[in-house]
Amino acid sequence: MTGQAKISLRNLTKSFGKKEVLRGIDLDLNDGESLVVIGGSGTGKSVMLKCILGLLSPDSGQISVDGEDIRSVSAGNRERILRKFGMLFQGSALFDSLKVWENVAFGLVQGRGVRRSEARITAEQKLAQVGLGPDVANLRPAELSGGMQKRVALARAIATDPEIIFFDEPTTGLDPIMADVINDLIVNTVKSMGATTLSITHDIASARKIADRIAMIHDGRIIWSGPVSEIDDSGNAMVDQFINGRAEGPIKMQVLRQ
Numbered sequence: 001m002t003g004q005a006k007i008s009l010r011n012l013t014k015s016f017g018k019k020e021v022l023r024g025i026d027l028d029l030n031d032g033e034s035l036v037v038i039g040g041s042g043t044g045k046s047v048m049l050k051c052i053l054g055l056l057s058p059d060s061g062q063i064s065v066d067g068e069d070i071r072s073v074s075a076g077n078r079e080r081i082l083r084k085f086g087m088l089f090q091g092s093a094l095f096d097s098l099k100v101w102e103n104v105a106f107g108l109v110q111g112r113g114v115r116r117s118e119a120r121i122t123a124e125q126k127l128a129q130v131g132l133g134p135d136v137a138n139l140r141p142a143e144l145s146g147g148m149q150k151r152v153a154l155a156r157a158i159a160t161d162p163e164i165i166f167f168d169e170p171t172t173g174l175d176p177i178m179a180d181v182i183n184d185l186i187v188n189t190v191k192s193m194g195a196t197t198l199s200i201t202h203d204i205a206s207a208r209k210i211a212d213r214i215a216m217i218h219d220g221r222i223i224w225s226g227p228v229s230e231i232d233d234s235g236n237a238m239v240d241q242f243i244n245g246r247a248e249g250p251i252k253m254q255v256l257r258q
Contacts, residue, residue: 004066004067005028005029005030005031005064006029006030006031006032006033006065006163006196007029007052007064007065007164007196007198008028008029008062008064009025009026009027009028009062009063009064010026010061010062010064011024011025011026011060011061011062012025012048012060012061012062013025013058013060013061013220014044014047014051014056014059015059020220021042021044021047021220022044022047022048022051022058022061022220023221024061024220024221025044025048025220025221026222027048027215027222027225029196029198030196032194032195032196033196033197034187034190034196034199034210034211034213035197035198035199035211035212035213035215036198036199036200036201036206036207036210036211036213036214036215036228037198037199037200037201037215037216038200038202038204038207038215038217038242039200039216039217039242040202040218040251041202043217043218043219043220044217044220045200045217046090046168046200048217049166049200052198053082053085053087053166054070054078054082065081065084065164066081066084068081070082083111083160084162084163084164085162085163085164085165085166086156086160086162086164086166086195087157087165088150088153088154088157088166088168088170089153089168090168090169090172091169091173092141092149092150092153093153094141094149094152094153094156096140096141096142098141099137099138099139099140100127100132100136100138100139100140100144100152101123101124101127101138102123103141103152103156104122104123104126104152104156104159105119105120105122105123105159106156106159107160108122108123108159108160111160120137122159123137123155123159124137126156126158126159127151127152127155129155129158129189129192130151130152130154130155130185130189131151131185132148132151132152132155136148136152146173146178147178147181147182150170150171150178150182151182154170154182154185154186154189158189158193161193163196164195164196164197164198165190165197165198166197166198166199167186167198167199167200167201167210168199169200169201169202169203170186170199170206170210171183171201172202172203176205180205180209183205183206183209183210186199186210187209199211204242204243204245207228207231208228208231211228212227212228213225213226213228214226214227214228214231216236216238216239216242218238218251223238223239224238231243237249237250238251
């Protein structure tokens with residue numbers, strides 16, 4: 001693709017005390033693209049997402065959305081930019097005390113000031129988009145299976161019709177069949193909306209299913225990026241080790257030996 005990136009990260013850094021988590025992230029996400037960032041635990045994937053969303057403040061670097069540097073704009077403009085985002089959180093992160101429809105409508109009611117009656121109509125429409133009927137709307141999250149909870153979380157992520165959607169480990173905790181169902185829902189829902197998506201995952205099967213392009217983060221830096229069709233021939237030994245799940249290779253895991 002050509003033209004201005006939807007999201008652009010330049011030399012993004014973040015440390016916690018002496019621990020450097022992001023060590024100069026450079027990454028572009030193009031309009032309408034599905035980018036999946038893979039990498040092991042503790043490599044900085046979630047920290048990168050939280051920096052973009054403003055949940056964490058990076059130490060240095062630039063974060064641009066549609067050409068606007070969100071670190072330098074006014075608070076009002078930052079809020080306007082962040083309204084472009086939807087988020088599916090790891091583990092779904094539903095509110096146990098709220099009914100399903102209230103979970104889906106949360107951003108509409110609390111963030112946009114939509115009346116509850118109108119928000120419920122939208123919530124039920126979004127639930128239908130992810131294959132859940134109106135009978136589910138009045139249930140509590142605890143009454144749902146893991147797969148249904150993930151569908152509700154997806155409905156919440158798309159409730160405000162965002163331009164950009166982040167998926168944080170969307171298939172964690174699901175069996176392989178349900179994971180594939182969720183992957184199909186993500187692909188079909190995002191395609192129908194024309195949204196731009198950034199996902200982070202350990203699940204290579206999921207990455208292959210939902211990605212146009214894959215980038216791998218290791219030791220706080222992007223070490224490879226390319227079309228999903230090229231991941232098996234990346235020419236990068238770390239990428240090859242990770243996607244094939246091999247213990248032996250350049251990525252060394254710290255294991256406590258007794």
